[in-house]
Amino acid sequence: DQQVKQNSPSLSVQEGRISILNCDYTNSMFDYFLWYKKYPAEGPTFLISISSIKDKNEDGRFTVFLNKSAKHLSLHIVPSQPGDSAVYFCAARGVYKLTFGKGTLLTVNP
Amino acid sequence: DAGITQSPRHKVTETGTPVTLRCHQTENHRYMYWYRQDPGHGLRLIHYSYGVKDTDKGEVSDGYSVSRSKTEDFLLTLESATSSQTSVYFCAISGTGGTEAFFGQGTRLTVV
Numbered sequence: 001d002q003q004v005k006q007n008s009p010s011l012s013v014q015e016g017r018i019s020i021l022n023c024d025y026t027n028s029m030f031d032y033f034l035w036y037k038k039y040p041a042e043g044p045t046f047l048i049s050i051s052s053i054k055d056k057n058e059d060g061r062f063t064v065f066l067n068k069s070a071k072h073l074s075l076h077i078v079p080s081q082p083g084d085s086a087v088y089f090c091a092a093r094g095v096y097k098l099t100f101g102k103g104t105l106l107t108v109n110p
Numbered sequence: 111d112a113g114i115t116q117s118p119r120h121k122v123t124e125t126g127t128p129v130t131l132r133c134h135q136t137e138n139h140r141y142m143y144w145y146r147q148d149p150g151h152g153l154r155l156i157h158y159s160y161g162v163k164d165t166d167k168g169e170v171s172d173g174y175s176v177s178r179s180k181t182e183d184f185l186l187t188l189e190s191a192t193s194s195q196t197s198v199y200f201c202a203i204s205g206t207g208g209t210e211a212f213f214g215q216g217t218r219l220t221v222v
Contacts, residue, residue, distance in 0.1 A: 043215045
């Protein structure tokens with residue numbers, strides 16, 4: 001039973017355009033949501049987060065939107081850069097721990 | 111970078127042998143986690159710890175045990191390794207129970 005779902009295994013965008021990565025969750029008890037970025041042969045690195053009491057959080061080129069009624073969050077990257085090419089994981093916090101989605105491979109083409 | 115070190119970084123072992131992976135942190139964080147990453151499955155939680163000698167199971171804990179005798183070290187043991195445990199294992203730490211977790215660089219384990 002997958003509580004955090006990233007339904008797009010991959011996404012390809014042109015440099016300079018917007019990248020939108022999506023994530024859905026089923027557990028209404030999740031109170032905090034995070035996005036991680038992962039390059040090959042490295043550990044995931046924290047990117048941006050949002051509390052369940054907010055609907056938007058922005059950090060430079062990265063914005064996370066949360067729609068609690070739809071149990072949906074998205075990560076927007078504007079403008080996309082080739083260095084953004086990586087696997088992006090959505091995560092949700094339950095009691096003490098994070099549950100991750102399967103990840104979306106983003107490729108930004110020059 | 112958060113002070114978190116995993117050892118070994120790579121290991122090849124035979125089916126049926128015991129294996130212990132170590133996670134060491136210098137951040138004095140309360141929470142520590144072991145995840146495995148597999149193609150098509152993302153990151154799945156194996157076990158976690160919310161304090162010294164306080165541990166609990168994650169979603170894929172069968173075949174694994176953990177120990178945390180001091181704040182800085184969290185050990186993951188495969189009692190009798192199987193080929194299905196071939197994976198990349200990541201340790202993570204958090205000071206606040208998941209609002210932000212920092213990951214180690216991973217251990218690639220191959221069971222032959």
